[in-house]
Amino acid sequence: MCLDYYDTMAKPSFGQVSAGICLFAAGLLTSVWLIPSQKSTEATWSSQKILTSVRSLGDLHAAEASFQWVITHKTSAEAAPWVSRLPGGQEVISHLTTNEALATATATVSAKVDLKAAEVCKDGDTWVVTLPPASLARPHVSLDVSRESKSLIWKDRNLIPRTTLSAERDARLAAKRLKLEAKAEEEAVALVENLLKTTGSEKFSVRIARNLVENPA
Numbered sequence: 001m002c003l004d005y006y007d008t009m010a011k012p013s014f015g016q017v018s019a020g021i022c023l024f025a026a027g028l029l030t031s032v033w034l035i036p037s038q039k040s041t042e043a044t045w046s047s048q049k050i051l052t053s054v055r056s057l058g059d060l061h062a063a064e065a066s067f068q069w070v071i072t073h074k075t076s077a078e079a080a081p082w083v084s085r086l087p088g089g090q091e092v093i094s095h096l097t098t099n100e101a102l103a104t105a106t107a108t109v110s111a112k113v114d115l116k117a118a119e120v121c122k123d124g125d126t127w128v129v130t131l132p133p134a135s136l137a138r139p140h141v142s143l144d145v146s147r148e149s150k151s152l153i154w155k156d157r158n159l160i161p162r163t164t165l166s167a168e169r170d171a172r173l174a175a176k177r178l179k180l181e182a183k184a185e186e187e188a189v190a191l192v193e194n195l196l197k198t199t200g201s202e203k204f205s206v207r208i209a210r211n212l213v214e215n216p217a
Contacts, residue, residue, distance in 0.1 A: 111184035
């Protein structure tokens, strides 16, 4: 049946054959032109997928440390300009106006990596994800005040808030001595590496951008 059908089919003319060849060539060229575009679209989609996955983690608090210590903080009034010009003038005023707080400070400091600022690029066949360096969040400090003394001449109404600020500075310095930021960066890199494994990216590299400067708190 199929043989009879083909035997009775009309023979294609030379013009029809030429048109068919032209259409085939045009289709082939169109396919060649579209291939780079499809690859570009695929690469863009992969980049967006990685960025969306990493940036969705937001402000990652990757390392934390707690401290407790006894703090003593003193404040005193500044002498008037004419008094400070006298020999020992400022020392006398400081002695007469000294306010002092004694407290037990408890502080928690966390180091964070802002993954919303992550960037991604492709180096050959390897995806390279660049993370910003870690920074210290403002320490959370609580004070258990055991003694608060104020002078009769000048009373510092902000003695406890100033003591708290002093404790924050101490906690920040202690966190830096522990290299808390470096620990946070290690945790962030490990987390992003595990995340990229789930996206199907076979070759990838995660690094910290050392050229970025931490904003002061």
